[in-house]
Amino acid sequence: MSVRQLSFRAALVAFFVAFPLFEHDPTTTSIAVFTLIFMVASSAWNIFSGYSGYLALGHAVFFGIGAYTVALAAQDWHVPPGWDVFALLPLAGLVAGLAAIPIGIIALRTRRHTFVVVTIAIFFIFQLLAFNLPFTQGTTGIQLPTPLWSPSTYNEPFYYVTLAILLATIALSWAVRGSRFGLQLMAIRDDEDRARGMGVRTGPVKLAAFMLSAIPVGMVGGMYAYFLGAIYPQVGFDPLFDIAIALMGFIGGLGTIAGPLLGGLALESLQQYFTQQFSDNGLYLIIYGALFLVVILLLPRGVIPSAAAFYRSWRARREPVVAS
Numbered sequence: 001m002s003v004r005q006l007s008f009r010a011a012l013v014a015f016f017v018a019f020p021l022f023e024h025d026p027t028t029t030s031i032a033v034f035t036l037i038f039m040v041a042s043s044a045w046n047i048f049s050g051y052s053g054y055l056a057l058g059h060a061v062f063f064g065i066g067a068y069t070v071a072l073a074a075q076d077w078h079v080p081p082g083w084d085v086f087a088l089l090p091l092a093g094l095v096a097g098l099a100a101i102p103i104g105i106i107a108l109r110t111r112r113h114t115f116v117v118v119t120i121a122i123f124f125i126f127q128l129l130a131f132n133l134p135f136t137q138g139t140t141g142i143q144l145p146t147p148l149w150s151p152s153t154y155n156e157p158f159y160y161v162t163l164a165i166l167l168a169t170i171a172l173s174w175a176v177r178g179s180r181f182g183l184q185l186m187a188i189r190d191d192e193d194r195a196r197g198m199g200v201r202t203g204p205v206k207l208a209a210f211m212l213s214a215i216p217v218g219m220v221g222g223m224y225a226y227f228l229g230a231i232y233p234q235v236g237f238d239p240l241f242d243i244a245i246a247l248m249g250f251i252g253g254l255g256t257i258a259g260p261l262l263g264g265l266a267l268e269s270l271q272q273y274f275t276q277q278f279s280d281n282g283l284y285l286i287i288y289g290a291l292f293l294v295v296i297l298l299l300p301r302g303v304i305p306s307a308a309a310f311y312r313s314w315r316a317r318r319e320p321v322v323a324s
Contacts, residue, residue, distance in 0.1 A: 144230060
C-alpha cells in the first residue's frame with residue numbers, strides 16, 4: 001500500500017472520528033448513526049455474498065436476533081442504562097453467529113437462485129416466530145433502558161461504538177479478501193464445481209463465511225435496538241433491511257472492500273434525509289428509486305469497479321506509445 005493510499009485512508013478515519021465534534025445537530029448525528037449501522041451490515045453481508053457469489057436475502061434474521069438478544073439480556077439481567085448495555089453487543093454478535101450455523105447448514109445445501117429463495121423463506125419463519133413467541137412480547141415489543149446522557153451529546157456514544165464496530169468489520173473484510181480463505185470464496189464465486197475439483201472444501205468454506213458475516217450484523221442489530229429504545233418484530237425482522245444492504249453492495253460494487261461502504265454511506269444517508277424532507281407525500285421513495293435506477297443503468301458493475309476501470313483506461317490513454 002502506497003503512502004498516498006495510507007494517507008487517504010487515515011484522513012477518512014480522522015474525518016469520521018472528528019465528525020461529531022463539529023456537527024452537533026441531533027438530527028444529523030442520528031442520520032450518521034443509522035448510516036454507520038448500515039455500512040457495517042452491508043460490509044458484513046459482502047463478506048459472504050460479495051466474495052462467494054451467493055446472494056443472501058435473509059441477514060435480517062441475524063439483525064433481529066442481535067436486537068432481541070440485547071433487549072432480552074438488558075431486561076432479564078437488569079443492566080443499568082448507559083455504557084453497560086454496549087457490553088452486550090459482543091453477545092449479540094456471538095448469538096447471531098451461532099444461529100447462522102444451523103441456518104447455513106440448511107440453506108447452503110442449495111445453489112444460487114434456490115439459495116435466495118431459501119434465505120427469504122427462513123427470514124419469514126423467524127419473523128413469524130418473533131410475532132408469536134411469548135418472550136419476544138409480540139407487537140407490544142421490548143423496551144430498553146434509556147441512558148441519562150445530555151441531550152446535546154446523546155448520540156455521540158452510539159456513534160463512536162458503531163464506528164468501532166465498522167472499523168473492525170472493515171478489518172475483517174480486508175483480512176478475508178487477502179487470505180487463502182478469501183481466494184477459496186472467490187473461486188467458488190467464479191466456478192464452484194471447478195473449485196471443488198481443485199480441492200476447495202466448498203461446504204465448510206461457505207458456512208464459515210456465512211457465520212462470519214452474521215456476527216457484525218447481529219452486533220449492529222443490538223445497537224439499532226438500543227438506539228431506538230425499543231424493539232418490535234416488524235422493526236427487528238424487516239424485509240426491507242435485506243433489500244437495502246443488498247442494494248448498497250450492488251451500487252458500491254460487490255466483492256470489493258470499499259463498495260459496500262460507499263453504497264451504505266450514500267444510500268442510507270440519502271434515504272434518511274429524503275424521509276425527513278419528503279415523508280409527507282412519499283416523494284422520497286421516488287427520488288430514492290430514481291437514484292438507484294440511474295446508477296444501475298449507467299454503472300451496472302457498481303461505482304467502485306466502474307471508477308477503477310475508467311481510471312485504468314484513462315491511464316492507458318495517457319501512456320506514450322513506444323515505437324517498435
